[in-house]
Amino acid sequence: MNAMHRTSMGNDADPINILLADLQMGLIDGYMGLTMATELSDVLFGTPKPIRSFANLATIKPEYVNIAVHGHNPLLSEKIVEWADKLNEKAKSLGAKGINIVGICCTGNEVLMRHGIPLAGNEFQAELAIVTGALDAMVVDYQCIWPILADVASCYHTKLITTMPFVKIPGAMHLEYSPEKADEVAKQVIETALEAYTRRDPSRVYIPDGAEEIIAGFSVEALLEVLKKINSDDPLKPLIDNIVNGNIFGVVAIVGCPNPKTRRLAFTERMIKGLLKNNVLVIVTGCIAHIAGQAGFLNPNKVDSFEVGNGLKQVLKALGNVAGLNSLPVAIHMGSCVDNSRIGVLLKALSERLGLKVSDLPVVASAPELISEKAISIGTWALALGVTVHVCPPPRVLGGPKVREVLTKELKSITGGEAYVECDPELAVKGILDRIRQKRIALNLPVPEAVVI
Ligand code: SF4
Structure with a gap:
């Protein structure tokens, strides 16, 4: 009802009040929509486990x-x-x-x-x-x-x-x-x-050649199962230790849609490549996961085919061995757009385990090719949780100076979240790495000398 009023003619005219309502709607969608849907699907059909398949x-x-x-x-x-x-x-x-x-x-x-x-x-x-x-x-x-x-x-x-x-x-x-x-x-x-x-x-009939091998099914439960083989009492510890020591510089969830305007730039592929070089653990969902699969990022046998930072490669191979694979793939497929809820569950678990706010964690979300209003809603949920959210193309609300100011600056002091708009893939990687670096510095964690683009 609230949302309907706020999107109808002749109601709220205060941008701050409208933005606060957006955050509220983001939280409602994130928990009552996404998280509820994922939980019920898992109850009805089973919680996903790592599973092999093919893409394209x-x-x-x-x-x-x-x-x-x-x-x-x-x-x-x-x-x-x-x-x-x-x-x-x-x-x-x-x-x-x-x-x-x-x-x-x-x-x-x-x-x-x-x-x-x-x-x-x-x-x-x-x-x-x-x-x-x-x-x-x-x-x-x-x-x-x-x-x-x-x-x-x-x-x-x-x-x-x-x-x-x-x-x-x-x-x-x-x-x-x-x-x-x-x-x-x-x-x-x-x-x-x-x-x-x-x-x-x-x-x-004309079918292109070459199905790409992939591995998917990484629910939080499945990831914890793998980590429990290393530390059964405190399964998140091996992940946290590798973030602390810098083997994993940060975690970036790349989610959402394939946009015809950004597809021709291979925006997602270029971003993933840039992040991997800098030891960033990449999580994917939605149609971005299809793009990642087709590009080989979900293929556990292709870890050595990409330029992956030594620290991250070491972690992927070690966890892969524990899971009975050569390696984990360079991007971790956590499911559909609805399954972005799984990323929320993982963030909550990390934040509780460390006693830190979500906004303190060296984590960024990115919807680099968004088209759907659902991506806006999920992104708003992430902002409400305190996550930095990179987006491209620019959302159509940034023409309002006050709205731009709040989303890109003032929100940090409210939820800790920040909207970051950048439509050059390499600059987006740099901007994301800069933001992770700031969070690592604030946590007194080691930071590498320079980023590799
Ligand atoms: S909202 Fe639609 S286009 Fe976007 S990721 Fe989900 S399925 Fe794909």
């Missing part, structure tokens, strides 16, 4: 019936995974090798985290999955679904299937999901894909 369009396989799950809600996609298994023999009877489920955007991340379903593409690449000519159905729930997908699908045999009462797209088939009808709808989705497969034109 090459995960669509020409010899299989291919179904993409797209959107955000794991409720239906969990059932689709289940029914794909049940109807696998039917696919074989049609001449396919079986049914291959692939993920787009955050529904993709949800089923990757718990089942190892491969990531075909981020939200920006959804059309490309159809254009492979080998996608038999794309089933969508809500958010980040381009209406143009129906037009693209109409050029192929692909069935675009909408499933939510508030998401209908002209040209798409609508099979309405409800929890009571979950099995029925999931079965219908698979049967629709099987029928579409019989109409696939092999001469129009």
Whole structure:
């Protein structure tokens, strides 16, 4: 109600009062939205554990019936995974090798985290999955679904299937999901894909080569399990020790969307590379995790392929060995956009263990390519928690001098958070490193001589 009033005509006109309400809404969304959704998903479907899979369009396989799950809600996609298994023999009877489920955007991340379903593409690449000519159905729930997908699908045999009462797209088939009808709808989705497969034109199939190996599933619980193998009484201690001694200079969570304006700059990839050189532990979620996967940052066998600071590399390899891997990958995949809540849980655990405020920790969040209003909401939650939040493109509120002043300066004295806007990837890395350096100095932790860009 409060939020509705504040976004309606003719109400609050005091920028400070409006910004305070934003922080309030950020906290509500962060705890009652994200954290609640993650907790309930874990209760219903299980808490993710490290799991191997693959990323990019090459995960669509020409010899299989291919179904993409797209959107955000794991409720239906969990059932689709289940029914794909049940109807696998039917696919074989049609001449396919079986049914291959692939993920787009955050529904993709949800089923990757718990089942190892491969990531075909981020939200920006959804059309490309159809254009492979080998996608038999794309089933969508809500958010980040381009209406143009129906037009693209109409050029192929692909069935675009909408499933939510508030998401209908002209040209798409609508099979309405409800929890009571979950099995029925999931079965219908698979049967629709099987029928579409019989109409696939092999001469129009073009799938790029080279699926990239990835490892995902790093819930906080899974990370603690690994750390407990080093110190069962105080599992956070090995992580804290390595932050204190500088092997890990700081932690940066790179989250959110792929923006067409920043994709052409490879903004995310350039930032991750810059941070790795400086011993920053990188965490990824959302569509950024797809980008990281496609670039090899989630591949545990590619740690030596990137320029990674010696301290960080040593930690990744040591933890990887403990976890039964060669190494942890250079970026840690913690899940969907909703799973940013997992990062909040980790921050809370670190802050409680150290008796420090979140704003004191050498931690920064970055949404380097944001497009969605949800990213604004999650970023506001992080600001309310006291985290420095880097963003690009500039949010459309910075034209107001008072608002700019509060978000980029005065907020530090209220929550400890700070909005940092920088749209050059290398300068963004430098700005983030400077901010981590300041926090390390304030904590009397060692700081390296110079940053490497
Ligand atoms: S990261 Fe952004 S684009 Fe991707 S699913 Fe989440 S909100 Fe949508």
